[in-house]
Amino acid sequence: xxxxxxxxQFLSIQEGENLTVYCNSSSVFSSLQWYxxxxxxxxxxxxxxxxxxxxxxxxxxxxxxxxxxKDSSLHITAAQPGDTGLYLCAGALDSNYxxxxxxxxxxxxxx
Amino acid sequence: EAGVAQSxxxxxxxKRQSVAFWCNPISGHATLYWYQQILGQGPKLLIQFQxxxxxxxSQLPKDRFSAERLKGVDSTLKIQPAKLEDSAVYLCAxxxxxxxxxxxxxxxxxxxxxxx
Numbered sequence: 001x002x003x004x005x006x007x008x009q010f011l012s013i014q015e016g017e018n019l020t021v022y023c024n025s026s027s028v029f030s031s032l033q034w035y036x037x038x039x040x041x042x043x044x045x046x047x048x049x050x051x052x053x054x055x056x057x058x059x060x061x062x063x064x065x066x067x068x069x070k071d072s073s074l075h076i077t078a079a080q081p082g083d084t085g086l087y088l089c090a091g092a093l094d095s096n097y098x099x100x101x102x103x104x105x106x107x108x109x110x111x
Numbered sequence: 112e113a114g115v116a117q118s119x120x121x122x123x124x125x126k127r128q129s130v131a132f133w134c135n136p137i138s139g140h141a142t143l144y145w146y147q148q149i150l151g152q153g154p155k156l157l158i159q160f161q162x163x164x165x166x167x168x169s170q171l172p173k174d175r176f177s178a179e180r181l182k183g184v185d186s187t188l189k190i191q192p193a194k195l196e197d198s199a200v201y202l203c204a205x206x207x208x209x210x211x212x213x214x215x216x217x218x219x220x221x222x223x224x225x226x227x
Binding site for chain 2: 006033035040041042043044045048088090098099101102103104106
């Protein structure tokens, strides 16, 4: 069974602080997606990373795909209350493109 | 462009009763997914359709869950009989890409099921 582990499971910090959440697996992925889900809504795609070592920036969010394409990280600079939500990573297996989901990191940014 | 539509948003039933959820994907999207999301967890794939054919239903509890996608457009997911552990949000998603390619998934708002 392929697993995608996210850490931490829960993070509560003050507005303006920086944070990093991680997504790790022993499986190799052809691509990895990060989604954000707000209460009562479905997940919304933030970014897709495809190349090992790739770094993508989306305003204050920086996404990195590991060199071996087995892990990824999301770094948020100067977090804001609007960043609050459940952050999910989903990896597409190299072998069959099946999408494997992590359990998510619940992030709360306090004003 | 209209998003993924799901109904009902909320449903409360007693155990052993049946329930059905409906999903209308984004027009032109070939792939449709049903996910189960239990509070505090990530989505768990129940079934994936490519047009009107099943691609993956390995995690669908087939003794009580069924799904169909007639004509390759909208889809229904049925649970009969429901158990307490079926309480969850049922998310429908669609994507433009065909089999063998993983693109962006567009999700509906979900149907929250409570089984008493």
